[in-house]
Amino acid sequence: MIKIVEIYRSSSKALLLHKARTVLTMLGVIIGVFAVISLVSMGIGVQNYVSDQFESLGSNVMFIMPGNADFTDDPANIYGKVKFEEKHIELISRHAADYVEIVSPSVRFSGTVEYKTKSFYSSIYAPNHKAQEVFDLYVQEGRFFNEIEEKNKIRVVTMGPNVVEELFPNSNPIGKKIKIEDVSYEVIGYTKKKGADYDDNVYIPYTVSMEDFEIDNFQGIIVKVKSSQDVEIAKKQVTMALLRDLDQDDFQIISPEDILESIQSILTVLTAAVGAIAGISLLVGGIGIMNIMLVSVTERTREIGLRKALGASPKDIAYQFLIESVMIGVGGGLVGLLFGWLASLAARSVVRTQVPLWAVLLSFCFSVLVGALFGTYPAIKASKKDPIEALRFE
């Protein structure tokens, strides 16, 4: 058998001789690798986006939700089961005080916020006055509602910056009256930009909101744990406290980590699935390689006959064609990686994309493998040609 270097030389010469065809054949692989790399990197970008959002929540905040909140259930059913009341807040404050710093009811709904002719569909969030601390909300101007306003059910509101932008583009909102679902509230402040959904919220005391909007129970309870290391033990204490009045099935405690974990695991599966679907286009690219290689073998029948007459063994011929298709795989893989990487860079203005090493290695190896796999049959076919017949081929 002749040296691999020599076969490599004649293979690359043959590919260069048909530049357009080589590039077109590579295109299948290029698109496949490009799709895998760009989709996987964007999937990871979305995952990063989600975890950034959760990180802004703080890692020592827990949510107590109605029991067995199975997200496939009708939301109306879930909220129908809600039993959280003032006494549960007290239970937690009293019996879980070792680890819990702040407890706040959580009442939340969406509704229209209006000022004069302008309106904004906002998320209306009604916790107690301590929630500012739970969520690390900074007030840009004015203040958050206080304990007195909460107790006396005063209609005051602190708005998120996006709401201010919409309703008060040119004026200072403080002291103005806005309508929340047709009930008039006085603006006492607005928060700094924080990102996530916070900027779209308006905050009102839960006491007055429950009265104004006829809400009987809290939808949830928010607990801030003193130290993020104690989240697990705090979870146990809070559970014990609530079990004094509620059944195991009535509530569940979720930390952002739990939610993040489950969302991340879903996104990981999705990213992998999208990558795998993109991988199918690599297989299609491989079929393209086989198709062209078969054409090439037929077209070069005389060349094969000649090479055999001049002393090429069947192996030499097989390797020549195999290396050609592997080179198409390698070339297409490299170009696809480059384009995929560029696409990932371009998408970085939207989400924090990343090109993971495993995706690079996997898609590159797969494209080389596709080249080798789909090149094998044409190569064997070429090597089996009878030199006499091949030389006669017109």
Next chain:
Amino acid sequence: MSVLKAKNLFKIYEIGDMKIHALDDVSIEIKNNDFLAIVGKSGSGKSTLMHILGLLDTPTKGELYLDEEDVSNLEESDLAKIRNSKIGFVFQSFNLLARTSTLENVMLPLQYSQVPRKDWRKLAEKAIKMVDLEDRMFNKSNELSGGQKQRVAIARALVNNPSIIFADEPTGNLDTKTGDEIEKLLIKLHSEGKTIVLVTHDEDLAKIAKRTVTLSDGKVVND
């Protein structure tokens, strides 16, 4: 000394129930520096004989010795090795690699040889000089005339310094004038000591050979 010796060669094709004797008990001996023409009508078996003598095909029965070595029953890859080192071919339709320079075309057999790469150029240049094509060394095959193409093919057959050269209708695709040039070249090569086997149906061309073997229906009728 005998370069090639064939004893009682048979080549039998079976098509259905029919047996076709393409070669029917052919014995032939080719000596060093022979200039032999194998002639015969189409279907006489001359191409089959050339293919077997040139180790492109194997006989159904019979013995074949090249440089006193038995080559009757070898594997395809072994035959390829021997073709590479001991046999040169010149075809009617040149069979050059497309869009490839004279030099690279002539170096092609060396790719499959044990000759180290650093010697290729020297050997190829020597072969190109023998066919007077030094000034076309770097021209691509599509930039050459028919006669020049056949010279490149002859240089390619010479490059590995073979024991024997087979030329299959080497002037078949050329006009009379360029055909004559190729004839002269073959005569010159023979005078320089090469062993040449010319396969043709053209009796005029066969006349340049020193010895003529006529085949008919797979049998040697005249030597």
